[in-house]
Amino acid sequence: MVMVSPSITQLTTTSTLCLTRRSIYFISPSSFRSPPSTITHQYSYPLSKQTRRPLNIISAANLPFDLAPPPIDHDLLDTAISAGAKVSEDGIAETFNNDDEALDTVDKGTVVVDLSHYGRIRVSGEDRAHFLHNQSTADFDSLHEGQGCDTVFVTPTARTIDIAHAWIMKTAITLVVSPEISRSITEMLNKYIFFTDKVEVEDITMRTKLFVLVGPNSNKVISNLNINDLVGQPYGSHKHYSVNGMPVTVAVGNVVSEEGFSLMMAPAAADSVWKALLSHGAIPMGSNAWEKLRILRGRPVPGKELTNEYNVLEAGLWNSISLDKGCYKGQETISRLITYDGIKQKLWGINLSSPVEPGSSITIDGKKIGKLTSYTATRKNPEHFGLGYVKRSGASEGDTVTVGDNVVGKLVKVPYIAHQRQPPQKTKS
Structure with a gap:
């Protein structure tokens, strides 16, 4: 077992894993027709305080979220409750009894918000980039590994469905979408996969956790965790790191702003990452205060600002739209609206x-x-x-x-x- 410090270090190695309900096992090269990548680092999770059973063992991988362990413990939820949080029946921390302080801190410090109830969708396969290029408004064909963007899923008449935050990884593209809409977007994307398309779409919401950092001191918090190389990088830029020996993907920007950061990880890593962020000055914000912030910042969401009543240009989502990438769903309507000033x-x-x-x-x-x-x-x-x-x-x-x-x-x-x-x-x- 490798001893690691509480800081975050970047992951650059690869591994091959086999998942079961409770454990992750390493597969020997002899199990494959062609040998897998060499495993050069291995991390051991601590024992759960509640059950005293060992948590999963995982190695540092070039794409930690290509395969992620299912939820095992509820340590993060227990941590939130012990900190005084009011938790909904769905397991969402609604408030830490500090809503006013958290909203004030957004302007002068850093808050951390658990957005694990937001959806995560993994799109893989050889044709993944061109597939999303055709199914949404952003120019995926021009993006490369380590970059990211916002894109909008629209109807054929350019009516808004949702804004997705996309991260271009080595073997997949991860999409972060609004709560309670992952299934419908996953079903919609699967419906448009032709038999010749080399594309797979999978909802990985329950196999991952998502935190965001918001506020002017977010750079300081991230720097204290030894992630200086992301500070100042373009929106959507992301890399893979290790927090206390656990894999985490960190990206520039969050759901409401191009500033701040987003962190995605396996459920087993969530409690450790949460505590690390709090220890470096971030204060927790619950979902009630987050909704207030969402409205104050003017971020549209499905069912309210993003509906069949409004098109993508009326919502003002220009940063998510490519005007010269060619044909895609809704493109004809968008082009007409722009050409004839029809907004x-x-x-x-x-x-x-x-x-x-x-x-x-x-x-x-x-x-x-x-x-x-x-x-x-x-x-x-x-x-x-x-x-x-x-x-x-x-x-x-x-x-x-x-x-x-x-x-x-x-x-x-x-x-x-x-x-x-x-x-x-x-x-x-």
């Missing part, structure tokens, strides 16, 4: 005077110009905030609107949409 509405943040229900109409002088899609209460002035779609011709930044019967609102830009880079309009001849 009819826009997603705005709205400072509100009082609470109001999502779905309420947005009006000016009694004329409906849009609809509220999300609402949250905050401690800061203004104390109420929402997201909503407004007709482009109906209002602009700073305008006062009425939401519902009599709630006063003011249209403002939100960070997530403001950072989207719309290409310059071509001059008509």
Whole structure:
């Protein structure tokens, strides 16, 4: 067994593994027609405090998440509960009783959020990049191992389904998608695999865990864990490391921002990684505060801002769209919208005077110009905030609107949409 320090070190070796329900075994070269890659490092997990049974043994692999052990213990959940977290029946830490502190820390420190309820989908096979290239809005054919991007799954008429965060790995592409939508996206992708396509799509949500770091001190936390080589790298850049001897993939950016970091790992590594992040200054944020942050940042989600009512350009997701990669699902509609300036509405943040229900109409002088899609209460002035779609011709930044019967609102830009880079309009001849 190799002794390792609590710091994170990059993984560069390869291994061959065989998984069972409880253990991972190394397979000898004689078991294969061609010998597997040489195993040069091996890590031993500690005993579970609750059961005193040994956790899985895993070696450092070039792709730790090509094969990942199933959940064995609930150490992370136990850690959260012991820290005072309120946990839902689905095992989601809703609050650590520090929601206000966590939201304040986003602006001046670092928070860590367990987003393991978000979906993870693994797309493998020789044709994986070109397959996703054809099924979503990003230019996958131009990406290489270690890079990443956002991409949007849309209907044939460019109506939004979900934003996915993609990491290009050596033998697979990992997609992070919104909660409760992994199965439908997996089924949708499998439906479009032709018999000649060398592609496999698998939902690996239950076999992995996902944390995100948000806040201006995220670089410091990551540097303290000896991951200096990712600091300053482009959004989506990712590498494989070891935390206390356990494999972790770390990527630049998170669900709500191009800053910060995302960390994906096997369930057996989650408790150790969580504690390491807390020990270096991150404070925990629960899902309730995360939803507030999501709205304040203006990040669209399925069922609210991403529905059959709105297309991908109305949602303002320009960073996720390639305009010159050729044919893909929804491409014809997107091209027409751009060519003929057919974007009819826009997603705005709205400072509100009082609470109001999502779905309420947005009006000016009694004329409906849009609809509220999300609402949250905050401690800061203004104390109420929402997201909503407004007709482009109906209002602009700073305008006062009425939401519902009599709630006063003011249209403002939100960070997530403001950072989207719309290409310059071509001059008509």
